[in-house]
Amino acid sequence: MNPHDYCQERAAASGSSFYYSFLFLPPERRRAITALYAFCREVDDVVDECHDIEVAHAKLGWWRTEVDRMFEGAPEHPVGIALREVFQDLRLPREQLLEIIDGMAMDLSQSRYPDFKALQLYCYRVASVVGLLAAEIFGYSDRHTLKYAHDLGMAFQLTNIIRDVGEDARRGRIYLPVDELQRFNVPAADLLEARHSDAFVELMQFQARRAYDFYDQAMAQLPPVDRKSQRPGLVMAAIYRTLLDEIARDGFKVLDRRTSLTPLRKVWIAGTTWMRG
Numbered sequence: 001m002n003p004h005d006y007c008q009e010r011a012a013a014s015g016s017s018f019y020y021s022f023l024f025l026p027p028e029r030r031r032a033i034t035a036l037y038a039f040c041r042e043v044d045d046v047v048d049e050c051h052d053i054e055v056a057h058a059k060l061g062w063w064r065t066e067v068d069r070m071f072e073g074a075p076e077h078p079v080g081i082a083l084r085e086v087f088q089d090l091r092l093p094r095e096q097l098l099e100i101i102d103g104m105a106m107d108l109s110q111s112r113y114p115d116f117k118a119l120q121l122y123c124y125r126v127a128s129v130v131g132l133l134a135a136e137i138f139g140y141s142d143r144h145t146l147k148y149a150h151d152l153g154m155a156f157q158l159t160n161i162i163r164d165v166g167e168d169a170r171r172g173r174i175y176l177p178v179d180e181l182q183r184f185n186v187p188a189a190d191l192l193e194a195r196h197s198d199a200f201v202e203l204m205q206f207q208a209r210r211a212y213d214f215y216d217q218a219m220a221q222l223p224p225v226d227r228k229s230q231r232p233g234l235v236m237a238a239i240y241r242t243l244l245d246e247i248a249r250d251g252f253k254v255l256d257r258r259t260s261l262t263p264l265r266k267v268w269i270a271g272t273t274w275m276r277g
Contacts, residue, residue: 003085004031006078007038020263020270021235025138032086032137033232038079040100040130047107048171060105067097092136099129111173116210119177120154127160128153131233138230142223145230151221152233155214159244162207166194166255176207194255204252208244215241231274238273239266 001009011019011034018037022030043063050056069075070084071094083097103125113119131153135145161168161175168175169191181188184203189195215237222230239261247259261269 001078003078003082004035007031007035007082010038010041010079018236020239020266021232023267023270024235024274025232028086028089029137029139031082032090033134035079035082035086036130036133036137039083039097042077042079043101043104044126047104053108056108057105060101060108063101064098067094067101070094070097086137090136092133096129096133099125103129107173113175113177115177115179119175122175123154123157124150127157131156134233135230138232140226140229142225144221144223145226148218148222148230149233151214151218152237155211155218156236156240158207158211158214159240162204162211162247162252163243163254163259165191165204167258169255176203180206191255196253196255200255201252204254205248208248208252211244212241235270235273238269242269 011022022033022037025033043060046056046059046063050059066075066077066080070080070087073084075081075084086092103122106122106125110122113122128150131149132146135149140146165176169188174181174188174191176186176191180203184206185199186197186203190197190200218237227234242265243259243261246261247254250259253259
């Protein structure tokens with residue numbers, strides 16, 4: 001199996017909504033964004049699947065070295081080899097790949113965030129940086145598009161946090177800011193024990209409004225000249241915003257279940273959004 005086939009299988013097997021935003025891209029850009037996505041999956045899985053923190057740190061350290069090898073021309077992993085090819089053509093910065101790893105590493109040392117400002121750094125590293133790299137891969141002519149990509153990444157990560165509240169709590173991680181849990185009188189124990197309450201719904205409505213604000217802010221900052229090249233991001237936004245709508249419509253019942261869209265619905269949203277441009 002060649003490196004790009006490996007990345008393609010990694011992306012397809014994940015079932016992520018991101019996969020559907022790549023479907024209509026020209027082959028060379030699809031290979032590039034698929035390789036980037038595969039990289040994100042590899043380093044994210046280190047944190048999610050490795051239960052020994054020291055081993056997880058060592059594995060992330062290996063990936064930092066692999067990033068260096070990529071830019072020196074001698075990567076070892078199939079994802080590194082695929083990224084080497086596409087990054088060489090696109091001249092993307094190694095610092096941003098390393099920042100993604102730094103974001104994943106935060107999960108090994110931090111399980112609570114005192115306020116939204118602290119959470120923003122995490123969201124920036126694991127999502128906005130990915131958005132900035134994706135914008136480079138898709139192509140743009142107006143630098144305001146980078147502001148759009150940054151805010152769209154924030155919106156995606158905040159949607160993920162809302163969707164995964166219960167699942168993350170069972171893993172020992174609570175991404176809802178501590179001061180906001182206190183403001184809405186929702187003890188951490190309610191999340192751990194899946195106690196759905198009116199207070200919890202109000203807290204989640206507050207989180208959803210913040211995510212919607214980032215979606216709106218991102219769209220307002222996308223220059224018309226780059227709208228066509230950035231269509232994959234628009235597809236992703238349509239899928240993720242629909243997911244957030246579904247969660248809200250269901251009353252934020254996210255403590256004991258995971259809301260998702262069917263593959264067929266994602267394909268339909270992707271196709272209609274792509275055609276609208």
